[in-house]
Amino acid sequence: MIAAMMTASNLGARVTGWGFVVFTLGSIAWSVIGLSSGQTNLLATNGFLTLVSLIGVWRWLGKQRAYEDGDKSATEESRRSASPTLSTASGIAGMPVTARDGTSIGKALEALIACEDAALSYVVIASSGVGGIGEELRAVARADLTFAGDSLKLRREAAWFQALPPLADGDWPPAPE
Template sequence: MSDIAGWIAPVATMIAAMMTAANLGARVTGWGFVVFTLGSVCWSIVGLSTGQTNLVATNIFLTLVNFVGIWRWLGRQRAYEDGGQSAKSKSRRAAVPSLFTATGIAGMTARDVQGDDVGKAVEALIECETGVVSYVVVATGGLGGIAEELRSVPRDQITFGCDQLDLGLSRRAFDALPPLPAGDWPANVSDQRPQGKSAENIRVAST
């Protein structure tokens, strides 16, 4: 029994770590905590069979933490996602404006005026007083977030679709927007206009 647990424990822990780190939604993250629980139980068995009291105590605590993660992601957060998805689906079939969740903006594909993918939205900045989107930050390049570049696209250059963002910019005009410094985004998108170019010049470049 302990030999089998000794093999399952590290494999389950590694798989669970990848599932939770990938951030692929509430269900995947929640099941990642289920796999984490399997791993912590197996580590506890290994600890009991080898007399490692510290290993047992640590993994009993981690098992409790994993139960919290299961409740958080497979319970509450999954219900939030399902509720948002339900409203989104119903709005497409009803005689009302189509809806999408604000959290759904992150991860949306951004496309240029030719319909080609230029990157993915990572965040939308919203004005407190009006609730209007000021600009959207779009990530391009990199692998798994490594060496990617972030650019801010003003609201007047974005058409929100239910599944993607259509930019009123050509790829060349988008690339002309200066990359955002890491951890230092502008208060106003006009701060990030290319030097020597006005908003009107960007519009011309996009056509």
């Protein structure tokens, strides 16, 4: 159960990777029980789960962790410069968003990029709700946002954001309204 929570929470490569380590240890333990008790189905199933979990460890603690470390190092180096110039695109999801008046709006869910020039078109921001239940999604144009390191700042008041129409499930606009 702990491994399932670690992998399902999507808290980054390290947490997910360690979730797969826990899965690996569990499947090895069940394989030993299957082997010692002559339960070949238990042994075969958990032997396969061990293989899948080891692939997860390699993927999340190896490759994905290295990707995250690379984008973090570029971003941090940029922040140490006189005028920061970089923020990771993958890091936009989950960034907290505050309004000009300091009111917490919610979290960035996704960033949509224009195909023509690869410029950021808009960011979908999730507000209200807990764990995706009861949340409302709204599209905010790039021009209405400022990147502030590990967060986004809305260039407008919270009331302006609340007046935006919520997005329908699975029906996002081709451009911000």
